[in-house]
Amino acid sequence: MFYFLAAMVIVFSILTVTSRKVLRAATYLLFVLIATAAIYFLLEYTFLAAVQLTVYAGGIVVLIIFSILLTSRLSEKAPVASVRQQILSALAAGAGAVLTLLTILKYGFPQESVASEPTSAVQIGNALTSYNRDGFALAFEVISVLLLAAMIGAIVVARREKLKEEESNKEL
Amino acid sequence: MTQGIPLNFFLIISTLMFFIGIFGFLTRRNLITMLMSIELILNAVNINFVVFNKYLYPQQLHGLFFSLIIIAVAAAEAAVAIAIIINIYRNFKSIDVDNVDEMKY
Amino acid sequence: MVNYAYTLLIPLIPLAVFLFLGLTGHKYKPIVSGIIGTLGLGIGAILSYATAISYFFVNHVDGTKLESIKAFEIPWLHITENLTISLGSLIDPISVMMLVVITTVSLMVHIYSIGYMKGEKGYHRFFAFLSLFTFSMLGLVMATNIFQMYIFWELVGLSSYLLIGFYYTKPSAVAASKKAFIVTRFADLGFLIGILMLSFFTQTFDFQTLTNPNGPAIANNYGTGFMGLSLITWALLFIFMGGAGKSAMFPLHIWLPDAMEGPTPVSALIHAATMVVAGVYLVARLFPVYALTGGDALHVVAWVGGFSSLFAAVIACTQTDIKRVLAYSTMSQIGYMMLALGVSGYGGHDGLGFMAANFHLFTHAMFKALLFLGAGAVIHAVHSNEMGDMGGLRKYLPITHITFLIACLTIAGVPPFSGFWSKDEILVAAWHHDKVLFIIEFLVAGLTAFYMFRLYYNIFWNKDTHYHHTPHESPLVMTIPLMILAFGAVVSGFLPFHKMVTSDGMAIESHIDFAVAIPSVLIGLIGIAVATVMYRKPGSLPDKIAGTFKNFYKWAYHKFYMDEVYLFVTKKIIFRYISAPLAWFDRHVVDASMNGIANTVDATSKSVRGFQSGRIQQYGYVFVVGAILLVLLFIYIF
Numbered sequence: 001m002f003y004f005l006a007a008m009v010i011v012f013s014i015l016t017v018t019s020r021k022v023l024r025a026a027t028y029l030l031f032v033l034i035a036t037a038a039i040y041f042l043l044e045y046t047f048l049a050a051v052q053l054t055v056y057a058g059g060i061v062v063l064i065i066f067s068i069l070l071t072s073r074l075s076e077k078a079p080v081a082s083v084r085q086q087i088l089s090a091l092a093a094g095a096g097a098v099l100t101l102l103t104i105l106k107y108g109f110p111q112e113s114v115a116s117e118p119t120s121a122v123q124i125g126n127a128l129t130s131y132n133r134d135g136f137a138l139a140f141e142v143i144s145v146l147l148l149a150a151m152i153g154a155i156v157v158a159r160r161e162k163l164k165e166e167e168s169n170k171e172l
Numbered sequence: 173m174t175q176g177i178p179l180n181f182f183l184i185i186s187t188l189m190f191f192i193g194i195f196g197f198l199t200r201r202n203l204i205t206m207l208m209s210i211e212l213i214l215n216a217v218n219i220n221f222v223v224f225n226k227y228l229y230p231q232q233l234h235g236l237f238f239s240l241i242i243i244a245v246a247a248a249e250a251a252v253a254i255a256i257i258i259n260i261y262r263n264f265k266s267i268d269v270d271n272v273d274e275m276k277y
Numbered sequence: 278m279v280n281y282a283y284t285l286l287i288p289l290i291p292l293a294v295f296l297f298l299g300l301t302g303h304k305y306k307p308i309v310s311g312i313i314g315t316l317g318l319g320i321g322a323i324l325s326y327a328t329a330i331s332y333f334f335v336n337h338v339d340g341t342k343l344e345s346i347k348a349f350e351i352p353w354l355h356i357t358e359n360l361t362i363s364l365g366s367l368i369d370p371i372s373v374m375m376l377v378v379i380t381t382v383s384l385m386v387h388i389y390s391i392g393y394m395k396g397e398k399g400y401h402r403f404f405a406f407l408s409l410f411t412f413s414m415l416g417l418v419m420a421t422n423i424f425q426m427y428i429f430w431e432l433v434g435l436s437s438y439l440l441i442g443f444y445y446t447k448p449s450a451v452a453a454s455k456k457a458f459i460v461t462r463f464a465d466l467g468f469l470i471g472i473l474m475l476s477f478f479t480q481t482f483d484f485q486t487l488t489n490p491n492g493p494a495i496a497n498n499y500g501t502g503f504m505g506l507s508l509i510t511w512a513l514l515f516i517f518m519g520g521a522g523k524s525a526m527f528p529l530h531i532w533l534p535d536a537m538e539g540p541t542p543v544s545a546l547i548h549a550a551t552m553v554v555a556g557v558y559l560v561a562r563l564f565p566v567y568a569l570t571g572g573d574a575l576h577v578v579a580w581v582g583g584f585s586s587l588f589a590a591v592i593a594c595t596q597t598d599i600k601r602v603l604a605y606s607t608m609s610q611i612g613y614m615m616l617a618l619g620v621s622g623y624g625g626h627d628g629l630g631f632m633a634a635n636f637h638l639f640t641h642a643m644f645k646a647l648l649f650l651g652a653g654a655v656i657h658a659v660h661s662n663e664m665g666d667m668g669g670l671r672k673y674l675p676i677t678h679i680t681f682l683i684a685c686l687t688i689a690g691v692p693p694f695s696g697f698w699s700k701d702e703i704l705v706a707a708w709h710h711d712k713v714l715f716i717i718e719f720l721v722a723g724l725t726a727f728y729m730f731r732l733y734y735n736i737f738w739n740k741d742t743h744y745h746h747t748p749h750e751s752p753l754v755m756t757i758p759l760m761i762l763a764f765g766a767v768v769s770g771f772l773p774f775h776k777m778v779t780s781d782g783m784a785i786e787s788h789i790d791f792a793v794a795i796p797s798v799l800i801g802l803i804g805i806a807v808a809t810v811m812y813r814k815p816g817s818l819p820d821k822i823a824g825t826f827k828n829f830y831k832w833a834y835h836k837f838y839m840d841e842v843y844l845f846v847t848k849k850i851i852f853r854y855i856s857a858p859l860a861w862f863d864r865h866v867v868d869a870s871m872n873g874i875a876n877t878v879d880a881t882s883k884s885v886r887g888f889q890s891g892r893i894q895q896y897g898y899v900f901v902v903g904a905i906l907l908v909l910l911f912i913y914i915f
Contacts (some may be wrong), residue, residue: 002177006185013189013212017196022204029208032189036215039182043226048239052218055243060211060250067254068204071261081199085894089198092898096905097191101184103912109179110227119233127233136237143244150248158255198898206893269893 002042008035022068026061033057044118182223190216203257203267207250214246281332281348281368287324287376288366288415290317295408302401310401311391314408318387321415322380325373332373333777343777345369345485350421365421367484370778371561371635375418378642381765382550383411385758389650390542392754393657397540403443407546410436414551418558422482423472426559430468430519433555434461437547441539453535460532464522468559471515475566478509488565490623513567513574517560517581524556525608526615527585533608537600537662541653544600549607549645554638557614564631568623579619579710583717586612590724594731598662599652602732603645606688609721610641616718617703620710628779630710633702636774640695643769644687647762651681654751654759655736664735671737673749676756678737680763685733687766689726690801695770697798704793722797726804734812 012031019025033056040049081089131137189212196209218239225235261267294317302310332343350365387407394403413432420426435458442454476482518529525533536548547553560567560578567575586609593605614634621630654677659667671678687696700722707715750756 002181006181009185010188010192013192016212017192017200017205017209022202025205025208029211032212033215036219039185039219040222043222045222045226045236048222048236051240051243055247056211056215059247063250063254064204064208067257070258071204071267072202081201081894086199089195089898092198092901092905093191093195096194096901096908097187099905099908099913100187100191103908104180104183104187109183119236124233124236127237134232136233139237139241143241147244147248150252154251154255157252157259194897194901198894198901201894 002039005035005038005042008032009039022072023065026065026068029064030057030061033061046118047121047124179223179227182219186216186219186223189213189219201268203260203269204254206269207253207257210253211246211250214242218242281328281346281366283324284328284366284368284376284419285349287321287328287380288412288419290321291408291412291415293317295405295412298401298405298408302405305401307395307400308391310404311387311394314404315384315387315391317408318380318384318411321411322384325376325380328368329373329377332368333370343370343779347421347485353425362424362482363422364425366419367421368419371558372418374635374639374778375558376415378554378639379411379414379418379551382642382646382762383407383414383546385646385650385762386542386546389545389653389755389758390540392752393542393653394540399443403440403540406436406439406443407543410440410547410552414555417555420484422484423476423487423563424482426562427465427468427472430523430555430559431465433552434458434465434523437461437536437552440543440547441536443540443543444538447538449535450538453532453538457532457536460529461522464519464529466519467515467517467522468519471512471517471519474508474512474515478512484562488563490565490569507570509566509570510573513563513570514577516563517556517574517578520556520559521581522556523559524553524611524615525585526556526581526612527588530585530589530608534601534604537598537604541600541649541656544604545646545649545653548604549649550642553607553611554614554642557611557618557634557638560615560618561631561635564618564621565623567618568621575619575621577619579616579714582612582615582617582619583714584612585609586616586721587717587724588612590721590728593728594724597664599655599664599667599732599736600649600662602728603648603652606648606725606729607645609725610637610645610688613700613703613718613721614638614641616714617706620706620714629702630706632775632779633699633706635778636702636772637699639772639774640687640699640766640769643762643765644684644694644696647680647684647759647766648688650755650759650762651677651684654755655681657751657755658749664732667736669738674737674751676750676759680756680759681733681737683763684766685729688729689805690722690797691805692794692798693767693770695766695768697794698770699774701794701797704797708793719797719800723800723804726801727808730805730808731812734808738813 009032012028012035016025016028016032019028033052037049037052037057040046040052127134128136128140193209193212193216196212197206200206200209221235221238221242223235225232229235257267294314298310298313346368348366348368350363352361353364354362356362387404390403390407394400397403410433413429413436417426417429417433420429438454438458441457442450444450472482475487479487481487520526522529533548533553537544539547567578589605589608589612593602593609596602596605614637617630617634617637619630621628621632621634623631654674655667655670656662658670658674658677661667683694687694690697690700692698704715704718704722707718
């Protein structure tokens, strides 16, 4: 099962970044994200997998697809960077990957996972709202503020044009 | 469910995913595909956190929460980024990254 | 003790008028601004007269000392604990006298200007500037401390600049105003240095403290000093330099003749009666310090005054522009006053010169303003400044003629007109002090009579010039001030000045010294007689005489080439050998180093600006490669 998922992740990742059609790339991204969620299931983090599916696969990808529909013509192929740029980027990415893999393989990570109870959603909920030593209430609060800010920011950025129009209408 | 699969394997997957994302970020000229590359990178990082949590500190939840929060940040980032992209599209009639160089020298 | 706080209003009313006219004057008809200015000054004049009467007569018991009263004072600038600059008004004999002089002459000039400036562009501007000038001058004479005086001194300089350059579209007027400003400003530098030195030694700016005979200025008359003179003397000399600049004493006189480019009423106000006597007033104000600290500075004052008066009188004999003749005459008369101050001592009968100087200042203000306004009326009628264009005007301008004649008789020192009395006092003071100076002044008296009557005859008698338009008498608004001033010129000699304005405030005895008075009247009459012979009828006699003294005449006609000397010194020496190298240094060393820095930065930024390509992917690429290199560096190499 794992190997299937691993192959899926790698293949669809490569397809995502090489596909000439943007909408198709988004679909491949969706597959990558779903495969990642499957890996989370495999690791017995069911809650995280669910979040991954809803937020990433359900939310972000849909958002991206909408924006693609808004900004691109579907039949059009995405412009491709120059060969020189591609080679240079591939070299840099490849070098980085080789370097990281070498480091990982050199380091003796444990081979087996320790058997443990699957984490339940109740546990996560408690930890998220607890302010004890092992609680994450602060992070929870911070992220909520961040989300609020992002929401407002997104609205303001996207609506700026409209506001200007309204102002000019008022002036008229 | 993960018996027989070493930690390294997960790490290799996430590393490859990460650098594929970087490659995409560096080569794609469309702002939206660049954004998707970034999502790939974040995803790779998420896998790392979760796997480390599972294999090294199974009693604790730090990695899990990191991933959760990164997902939230990614959502926020995507929302703002798409707002910006749409705005750029309105102003430049294009989302080709090479056209958006108003800020150069 | 009477409260004189209301004297504060005297300068403040012109200030208010200035602000009002300056800000809103253009909204009204020209005549309105003239009337507002005149009314404001009229109130000031009434207050001044009230002050003078109250100070000299009502509240003064005969035989007692005239006290100096600080009517009003507020600290204006606290610099340190001990150093405070105040603003206020000081009431003492000379300031009260000056108040009367300034407000009277200024009022006359205002009234006169209503007629004279009619139809000129910038009518309200003219009256605003006149008010500003009057304000500055009044502030100057009422200053309680030397720093306040300096402030108003500069204001006077500024308003004089504005008024000389009133016709700012005329290049010669602009040049004249600049010249006046720069020359007096240069002199003021000396004044400022003097103030700083004086206050450094005495730790005070205050006039009452400074001029107290037992005060620090006089007590601290250090024996040691620089080049054989004590430092206080140097300070006084520097202050006198400022005074000499304003009063157009040799060699800082060059601005005064050119300043005649201004409108004639301005010349009457500034360059005859008020501003130019500021230098005399300054010396008179600090007179106890001058007199009681060795007297070296006073010698300089006396000789500069004496030389200037002779120098100017000789030039005045040769000039043909009537306003320039009057300008040199002014310079000569101020030289008289300076000389009188210079030969004076402090207290008692020694202070005769001080009294005479102020007396002459007073009478001179009257008759010189009259002369200028008369000349203005003539110019108004003939539309020319040149004597050659005039002649026989007595038939056309009867009132101007009579008043001008009175003024000429006054300045020539013919009794019983006021000039006789004050000039006589000066001559007596000079006689008692220094015979050489007396002889100079005696000659100058003769020359004065000569050139004044030369002027008089050339304007009103001599040839019957044919005029394009028949000259007509000026309107009443212009002739009334002439008549008032003529009255003043006649009677002001009878004022008991010896009881009013003396060096130490005590009345002194004064009587006619016939040994001096008779020769001085005689030489005046001789001067008049010579002028009568030469100029009453057109003839070739003047040219013949000029031919005899050809070179000397030419010299004097060209004002002894003083302007050329100045030009030589400034253009050929200062500009070429000091300014030019400095400019070169500035351009090639200072500027070059700055430009070099700027160019270096510019070149560097041009060569590195390629990094800011605006391409996100390029940035990302550099970032990734950099991160990889860092990993290599830290994990695999170290």
